[in-house]
Amino acid sequence: MTEAEILSRPVATKTDQAVVSCHDVRKTYAMGEQSLEVLKGVSFDIWPGEFVAIMGPSGSGKSTLLNLIGALDGPTSGALQIDGTDISNLESDALAHLRNRVIGFVFQQFNLLRRTSALENVKLPLLYTTHHPRHPDEMAEQRLNEVGLGDRLDHTPSQLSGGQQQRVAIARALVNNPRLILADEPTGALDTKTSNDIMELFTKLHAQGMTIIMVTHEPDIAEYASRLLRFRDGLLVEDIEQQPRKIAP
Amino acid sequence: MNMAVYLSSALAAIRLNAMRSMLTALGVIIGVASVIVMSAIGSGARQEVEKSISRLGTNMLTVSPGSRRSGGAQGGAGTASPLSQEDMDALWQRVPSVTAITANLSANATLVYGNQNWATSVTGTNESFPVVRDWNVAQGRYFDAAEVARGAKIAVVGSTVARQLFGGGSVVGERVRIGGAPFEIIGVMETRGQAGGFRDQDDVVMIPISTARARFAGQDVSVPNQVGSILVKIDNGEDLALAQDEIANVLRHRRRIRPGAQDDFRIRNVAEIVQARTAAQRTLTWLLAATAAVSLIVGGIGIMNIMLVSVTERTREIGLRMAVGARRRDILAQFLTESIVLCIAGGIIGLGLGVAATYGISKLAGWPVLIDTTIILIGIGASALVGMVFGYIPARQAALLNPIDALRFE
Ligand SMILES: Nc1ncnc2c1ncn2[C@@H]1O[C@H](COP(=O)(O)OP(=O)(O)O)[C@@H](O)[C@H]1O
Ligand SMILES: [Mg+2]
Numbered sequence: 303m304t305e306a307e308i309l310s311r312p313v314a315t316k317t318d319q320a321v322v323s324c325h326d327v328r329k330t331y332a333m334g335e336q337s338l339e340v341l342k343g344v345s346f347d348i349w350p351g352e353f354v355a356i357m358g359p360s361g362s363g364k365s366t367l368l369n370l371i372g373a374l375d376g377p378t379s380g381a382l383q384i385d386g387t388d389i390s391n392l393e394s395d396a397l398a399h400l401r402n403r404v405i406g407f408v409f410q411q412f413n414l415l416r417r418t419s420a421l422e423n424v425k426l427p428l429l430y431t432t433h434h435p436r437h438p439d440e441m442a443e444q445r446l447n448e449v450g451l452g453d454r455l456d457h458t459p460s461q462l463s464g465g466q467q468q469r470v471a472i473a474r475a476l477v478n479n480p481r482l483i484l485a486d487e488p489t490g491a492l493d494t495k496t497s498n499d500i501m502e503l504f505t506k507l508h509a510q511g512m513t514i515i516m517v518t519h520e521p522d523i524a525e526y527a528s529r530l531l532r533f534r535d536g537l538l539v540e541d542i543e544q545q546p547r548k549i550a551p
Numbered sequence: 552m553n554m555a556v557y558l559s560s561a562l563a564a565i566r567l568n569a570m571r572s573m574l575t576a577l578g579v580i581i582g583v584a585s586v587i588v589m590s591a592i593g594s595g596a597r598q599e600v601e602k603s604i605s606r607l608g609t610n611m612l613t614v615s616p617g618s619r620r621s622g623g624a625q626g627g628a629g630t631a632s633p634l635s636q637e638d639m640d641a642l643w644q645r646v647p648s649v650t651a652i653t654a655n656l657s658a659n660a661t662l663v664y665g666n667q668n669w670a671t672s673v674t675g676t677n678e679s680f681p682v683v684r685d686w687n688v689a690q691g692r693y694f695d696a697a698e699v700a701r702g703a704k705i706a707v708v709g710s711t712v713a714r715q716l717f718g719g720g721s722v723v724g725e726r727v728r729i730g731g732a733p734f735e736i737i738g739v740m741e742t743r744g745q746a747g748g749f750r751d752q753d754d755v756v757m758i759p760i761s762t763a764r765a766r767f768a769g770q771d772v773s774v775p776n777q778v779g780s781i782l783v784k785i786d787n788g789e790d791l792a793l794a795q796d797e798i799a800n801v802l803r804h805r806r807r808i809r810p811g812a813q814d815d816f817r818i819r820n821v822a823e824i825v826q827a828r829t830a831a832q833r834t835l836t837w838l839l840a841a842t843a844a845v846s847l848i849v850g851g852i853g854i855m856n857i858m859l860v861s862v863t864e865r866t867r868e869i870g871l872r873m874a875v876g877a878r879r880r881d882i883l884a885q886f887l888t889e890s891i892v893l894c895i896a897g898g899i900i901g902l903g904l905g906v907a908a909t910y911g912i913s914k915l916a917g918w919p920v921l922i923d924t925t926i927i928l929i930g931i932g933a934s935a936l937v938g939m940v941f942g943y944i945p946a947r948q949a950a951l952l953n954p955i956d957a958l959r960f961e
Pocket of ligand 2: 365366
């Protein structure tokens with residue numbers, strides 16, 4: 303699939319089309335002579351508006367899976383569709399375009415550009431859009447307002463708390479109106495109180511209809527999700543719908 | 552991502568490591584400064600040559616004694632038997648294209664007027680000197696053939712000598728002592744002006760060549776009626792090379808040089824004379840050209856090295872940019888822009904240093920210099936090229952990173 307074809311995909315996706323569709327996805331890392339199969343055939347669909355928590359012991363392949371869904375890496379075999387696009391055989395420019403327009407990534411370590419203001423950090427994905435937005439500053443500022451940092455536009459990461467830095471990262475993930483937010487242990491570097499604040503933000507996004515996939519190993523964080531996928535040794539072992547935890551009023 | 556964004560992010564990255572960037576760009580700075588100085592001296596010298604040629608006229612030849620071969624050893628210039636008055640007369644009679652001819656015999660002497668002293672070069676000439684050199688008398692007159700024949704103690708001075716010895720006062724008719732002997736000044740030459748890096752042409756005294764031979768060159772004279780060199784003016788319409796050959800033939804015959812043997816005299820035209828004088832400038836120009844080339848290459852390697860360091864340091868940043876949608880070509884362009892901007896910044900600093908050094912050298916050495924705008928563009932262009940060539944490998948390395956590996960990089 304070419305970049306042009308991705309661009310021409312319909313903006314309003316049918317509700318019967320999965321946002322993520324995995325079919326027998328495998329990932330094997332070559333380690334010199336040996337090879338390590340980290341994902342051993344994983345199949346599931348994620349539908350628009352779902353808030354999915356991925357749990358599992360350390361080393362069970364959660365991050366590997368999220369990176370595949372985030373188009374940062376390709377599966378060794380199997381079919382992986384993101385927003386209707388099979389990404390297994392995409393060339394690097396098309397993958398970059400997908401990461402730019404369809405996916406918003408949130409990392410455990412925030413990954414903000416140091417000595418760069420919150421506003422500039424949020425604008426970063428806009429630099430790489432093929433159609434340059436007319437008002438990038440306004441777009442970024444609006445996102446920072448939404449995550450509650452409208453008064454911190456000029457702060458650099460070192461002038462922000464961990465929770466605030468993660469909010470900047472979430473604003474950055476949202477700035478290009480993605481179809482899907484991917485978060486790999488977004489609260490892993492935060493204390494309990496701040497973690498709950500971040501989860502409230504995710505819950506709010508979920509309520510607005512955003513599809514979210516979040517890796518976590520903390521059960522009370524996973525409670526915010528509407529669906530739970532549990533992994534062990536590279537296999538999906540549990541897939542349950544759940545009533546998301548309510549936010550304290 | 553557009554150019555303005557690449558530029559601003561490049562400038563930001565350079566500012567983040569201002570000191571390191573400066574040191575990195577040092578090679579480029581020195582390289583461009585050398586390019587500027589080199590070209591300024593080169594163009595200055597070239598312009599000087601052209602000025603001198605147009606002033607002296609292209610149709611003048613000088614004949615001077617050459618080197619002598621004895622056994623297998625080659626002597627230095629002027630070691631061959633000197634030229635004489637008879638050589639000059641032969642050229643005048645036997646070479647038709649010669650329209651005027653004069654001989655020179657120079658010595659250093661001190662002029663004394665009252666309590667004023669002035670050490671200068673005293674040149675014995677004959678009456679044709681003003682015609683051969685296209686150099687007229689401003690006040691008074693030049694000496695005539697009769698005065699040359701009888702060895703009169705009269706002198707014509709250059710404007711520098713006139714100014715130094717007489718201040719603003721009258722010159723013509725005054726009596727001075729030259730090397731102890733009394734002389735009467737009968738004329739002052741027109742001002743020729745300082746010939747750039749060359750000696751002051753107006754700091755001269757002309758006396759009849761017979762007088763010079765008798766009074767100043769006596770101990771050096773090894774042939775009767777010796778002259779130092781002969782200046783020949785060739786008819787404007789004549790072929791200079793042809794005239795040069797004719798002169799050589801006459802002299803070879805007179806001086807009994809066997810066919811196949813080397814000339815023991817030298818015939819040079821004005822361009823050759825002036826170019827010989829600019830040899831020092833040319834040596835320095837080559838030295839600077841070598842410095843410029845080496846500095847730019849060493850500077851480029853320094854740039855490449857620091858860009859490789861920068862790519863490693865910023866691996867996670869590269870991973871992040873890729874994760875939010877940067878394509879390989881965006882990363883390539885970003886790092887390439889950074890190294891080009893770094894080099895151009897170095898080039899601009901080098902430009903400033905080069906201009907300053909150029910004026911310093913022209914003050915100190917008294918050399919003519921000329922900075923043209925094209926060399927400024929070449930200097931900046933060369934630094935941009937260095938940035939592009941040596942920034943490519945690091946930029947490519949950054950662009951080819953795998954997003955996952957880059958993000959995970961510790
Ligand atoms: N690039 C890689 N090369 C080799 N092995 C890797 C690589 N990335 C991850 N792994 C291995 O794959 C396994 C799963 O890793 P990961 O997906 O990060 O687990 P989780 O996020 O569930 O803790 C681990 O054993 C890890 O060492
Ligand atoms: Mg992990």
